[in-house]
Amino acid sequence: MLLQHATWPEVETYLKTSDGIVMPIGSTEQHGPIGLIGTDALTAEIVAKGVGEATGALVAPTISVGMAQHHLAFPGSITLRPTTLIAVIRDMIASLSRAGFRRFYFINGHGGNVATVTAAFSEIYADASLAPTGNQPGLRCKLRNWWQSPAIGALSKELYGNAEGSHATPSEISLTWHAYPEAVRSAPMDPPIAPTGDFTDASDYRGRFPDGRIGANSGLASREAGKRLYETAVADIAAEYRKFLAAGQT
Numbered sequence: 001m002l003l004q005h006a007t008w009p010e011v012e013t014y015l016k017t018s019d020g021i022v023m024p025i026g027s028t029e030q031h032g033p034i035g036l037i038g039t040d041a042l043t044a045e046i047v048a049k050g051v052g053e054a055t056g057a058l059v060a061p062t063i064s065v066g067m068a069q070h071h072l073a074f075p076g077s078i079t080l081r082p083t084t085l086i087a088v089i090r091d092m093i094a095s096l097s098r099a100g101f102r103r104f105y106f107i108n109g110h111g112g113n114v115a116t117v118t119a120a121f122s123e124i125y126a127d128a129s130l131a132p133t134g135n136q137p138g139l140r141c142k143l144r145n146w147w148q149s150p151a152i153g154a155l156s157k158e159l160y161g162n163a164e165g166s167h168a169t170p171s172e173i174s175l176t177w178h179a180y181p182e183a184v185r186s187a188p189m190d191p192p193i194a195p196t197g198d199f200t201d202a203s204d205y206r207g208r209f210p211d212g213r214i215g216a217n218s219g220l221a222s223r224e225a226g227k228r229l230y231e232t233a234v235a236d237i238a239a240e241y242r243k244f245l246a247a248g249q250t
Ligand code: NI
Pocket: 031, 039, 040, 109, 110, 167, 168, 169, 172
């Protein structure tokens, strides 16, 4: 169930049976000529909703804006500074933990969030360790990049091989098209497989990757692939969520 579609008595009842919650987190940033700007937030949310339906987990509101400074030379992209995103995550977890939630399972749609989310977890654990009452047990946070679950990695490789790339990938675009068929569109990909490499700030990124893609041929995306990716991701990640809840239970 979506937290936003629940009432407070329903949440109170839920907490009697589970202290876990799924936290979708993504980004609002350019995704090449045919990928939606919301791709990373939408993919995280699509998978999180599926995991919620499969496991009965509550699903928190999606953190739709992430750490995307390197995309700001493309219109429509929005970023939070790493320190801002850390503050958002800390406050959301503090709010939910006050109510009794203890296990926070983040489903992430954006590689650029990983370092910052990991730092936020370290801040949260530090808060517990440094609290005047001593070490506070029980809070556990986990980050799962949906595209890196074992089964999804294998499926993306089977579907796209080295045309998968790392930004505006055909897999992530397919997943959005599965959930939102009206989003399907096409445009020339020149070159078909985009360049790869490192980047620093937004100007540097746009200079190296002129149409926004990195290493990907977004034009291979399809709704059919999106359906397979969705079903595989939900099955794989729902199983992992159940293990996450079981781990450490006494
Ligand atoms: Ni993406």
